[in-house]
Amino acid sequence: MEQKEIVAEEKVIxxxxxxxxxxxxxxxxxxxxxxxxxxxxxxxxxxxxxxxPRGKDPIWCAGVLILxxxxxxxxxxxxxxxxxxxxxxxIKMCIGGAFPQELKELLDQYEIPWMDVLTDSGxxxxxxxxxxxxxxxELSRLMPVNIEDANIIVMGFGNCGKPIAExxxxxxxxxxxxxxxxxxxxxxxxxxxxxYPMDAAIPYTEADAIINTIPALVITKKEIDLLxxxxxxxxxxxxPGGCDSAYCKEKHVPYKLALGLPGLYCPKTSAMxxxxxxxxxxxxxxxxxxx
Numbered sequence: 001m002e003q004k005e006i007v008a009e010e011k012v013i014x015x016x017x018x019x020x021x022x023x024x025x026x027x028x029x030x031x032x033x034x035x036x037x038x039x040x041x042x043x044x045x046x047x048x049x050x051x052x053p054r055g056k057d058p059i060w061c062a063g064v065l066i067l068x069x070x071x072x073x074x075x076x077x078x079x080x081x082x083x084x085x086x087x088x089x090x091i092k093m094c095i096g097g098a099f100p101q102e103l104k105e106l107l108d109q110y111e112i113p114w115m116d117v118l119t120d121s122g123x124x125x126x127x128x129x130x131x132x133x134x135x136x137x138e139l140s141r142l143m144p145v146n147i148e149d150a151n152i153i154v155m156g157f158g159n160c161g162k163p164i165a166e167x168x169x170x171x172x173x174x175x176x177x178x179x180x181x182x183x184x185x186x187x188x189x190x191x192x193x194x195x196y197p198m199d200a201a202i203p204y205t206e207a208d209a210i211i212n213t214i215p216a217l218v219i220t221k222k223e224i225d226l227l228x229x230x231x232x233x234x235x236x237x238x239x240p241g242g243c244d245s246a247y248c249k250e251k252h253v254p255y256k257l258a259l260g261l262p263g264l265y266c267p268k269t270s271a272m273x274x275x276x277x278x279x280x281x282x283x284x285x286x287x288x289x290x291x
Contacts (some may be wrong), residue, residue: 012218012281013064015039017092022047022060024073025260026267031066031275034282052076060087069097069118069274073260081106088112095278120277124159127262130270132163134261135211135236136171142232142254143209148172151206154193156213157184160236164211165193168275177201207231212242219243224251234258 013019019035021028023046032042043059045052052074053059060083067074074080081103084091088110097118099107109112117123140147150173154165155177165175165188177188178196188195196202198218204210204226212219215237224233224247232254235241241257248255262270275282 011279013093013279015158016043017041017063018043018061019064019066020045020059021066022059022068022074024048024068025263027263027271027274028066028068028109028272030268034271034275035280038280038282039146040280047074052079055083055086060084062089063092064279065091065094067094067096071096071099071103077103084112085110093279097274103151105153115278117274117277120198123273127270128159128163130262130266130273131236132167133215133260134265135160135234136167137265138256138258138261139209139211139232139234142234142256144230144232145208150174150208151203153178153204153207153210154213155179155210155218157188157238158213159172161190161211161213162187164213166191169193176203176207177220178218209234210243211235212237216242216243221247224248224253227251227253236261249288 003082011134015038018041020043021032023044032044036042041236043062045057045059076285077100084094084106094112094114095117097116099114099116104114136147142241147168152168152173152177153176154161154168154179157165157177161177165177169175176194176196179185179188182197185195185197204223205228207227208231210219210231212233212235219233219242224244231244233248235243235255235257236259239257239259241273243255245255245257245279272284276284
């Protein structure tokens, strides 16, 4: 049985169990506040203010350790691994997102239960909405023209590409979708978007903006050379992105790799989404907002 399956069988964590949170953005700040309001004992360490906690710092003795989402935002992974090994008998559960393979193997080796919240389908779907809203905010700052009536190409039509395309369409943009799979193309066509396979004659020359969600190099020199002088490229694919950023700079094409958008633009909502996937029994009270 894999470690994730063991974790999935855990009941709600008792409030007498201390919770340690490594903070890298406002999501963890809100997470700590929400758990504290529900009676959990919190130990926090803000990585934005300095280095990783040392092995003797009390955060490692918390029964539950909440790591950043993704875990790779911990820059000193070597110290993290050392501290986890040192306190393997204190830590009852380690929670985070997108664990590096090496860290998963280490946790399994030392029998430290762990949970990857990004494997939860509900988290992926809800986070995609937050990502889409943040993406549009970034696009508004990057583009020299209005979103309404702009020609925008969305690369990819998965969890993130779909809500981005939908929201842009609702704002009056002319949206084209480029995707690799027949299923994604069929879905884009069903929703009324112009749909193009990767090898088609894609109208890059008419684009005011390209938004890439595909974690592979799909915007190369060839595509960049076709863009007009005011076109911009916004890349939200996981680092290093899916665009030749160096060539964008050389050609003076405005480009931004925008990662961690939920943590920047809607951290409280994102914290609530993540907490719902964790074994704290957290359920936000939305009934009072219903008419």
